Amino acid sequence: MKLLRVGSAGTERPALLDEDDTLRDLSGIVPDIDAGLLADEAAFGRIREAAAAGRLPGLAAGTEAGAARVGPPLSGIGKVVCIGLNFHDHARETGAAIPEEPIVFMKAPDTVVGPDDTVLIPRGSEKTDWEVELAVVIGRPARYLASHEEALACVAGYAIANDVSERAFQIERGGQWDKGKNCETFNPLGPWLVTADEVPDPQTLTMRLWVNGALRQDGTSADQIFPVAEVVRYLSHFMTLYPGDVISTGTPAGVAMGQPEPKPYLREGDVVELEIAGLGRQRQVMKSA
Incomplete structure (x- = not known):
């Protein structure tokens, strides 16, 4: 569904x-x-x-391309857990070593907005970046899981996330990554929550992102260093995952940070579009906060 x-x-x-x-x-x-x-x-x-049985009434509004706003596909999100540097090609483009264990950071649930909502470039930002990501939505408690089979059994479904990031805040301002990840509107999610039965193998999904019509990211979840099942299993040994928690599982190559100088960071008026096979499509217009 x-x-x-x-x-x-x-x-x-x-x-x-x-x-x-x-x-x-x-x-x-x-x-x-x-x-x-x-x-x-x-x-x-x-x-x-x-x-x-055909008992569900239709809505007058269209789909995500129609007149009505589409919000995040999930309300009351408990926590948003993110995995950094989880694609081989993204690690190569940023010059980072392949991590031996997943790199974990958090985004506040209040960063989540609808898939086509405006994204605000923070005041003082010069390095706002894009990241198309496969989001995993948890459907049953996950605690000290022993196998990949147990991990996938805890997944309710999948969605698209744009892990918007301010690289100067994230890397150049000291401390942890959170300052560059938790700005308002920095987590468009949706348009749909696609139930897990419609995604039999989450490691076969194409992932693409465009900025102002130019293709910037063109990857596949098959390139993940730590696949979805391992990410869920691993996290369950450090925190309990509950229904309604969301995990963003990393981005493929093609982010602005990995481009030659001058790096094409986002500016007001830029249009970002992203899609993952079977999970729909997002579109955001950048605006100054």
Whole structure:
């Protein structure tokens, strides 16, 4: 299933995009797409049954390309855990050594915005960068997992994330990476939460990003140093993952930081578009904060 949330910020309603690309209203079945839904197999069953029986009313708005705003596909996110330098080609372009263990950092849930919402370039920023990423949404508690099979069983679904980053704040201002990762609007998510049954192998997904129409990133999740199952298993030994937690699993080569000088960092008015096979497409216009 492709689950999404449609409406103005703070008043989104749950919806389903069916096989005919028709937007269906889920508000009569579930109050929202959130941790409670992800942990409730019976609720998922009711959605599937209603969809199969044709009992879900259509919404007048279009899909993510239509008139209505599409919000983040998940509300009440508990935590956003990110993996840095998790693609071989991205490590090469930045001159970094291949990590022996996953590099872990956090983004605050309030950085999450809709897939087509405006992204704000922070005041004083000269090095705002883009990163197309495969986001993993947790659907059941994960604690001290022993195998990759157990890890994938904890995944409710997948979405697109843009791990927007301010490189000077991240690298040149001392301390940890968080200062360059947690600026407002720095985590567009969606348009859909695609349930795990529709992504049988998360290591076969093409990932692309364009800036002002120029292709900048063109990679595949097959190039991940630590695949999705290992990332989930590994993290479960350092923190408990709960339904509604999101993991961003790294970006392929092609970020601005890895380009020759002058590096093409984002400026007001730039348009960023990104897609992952089967997970939809995002589009953001940059604006000064």
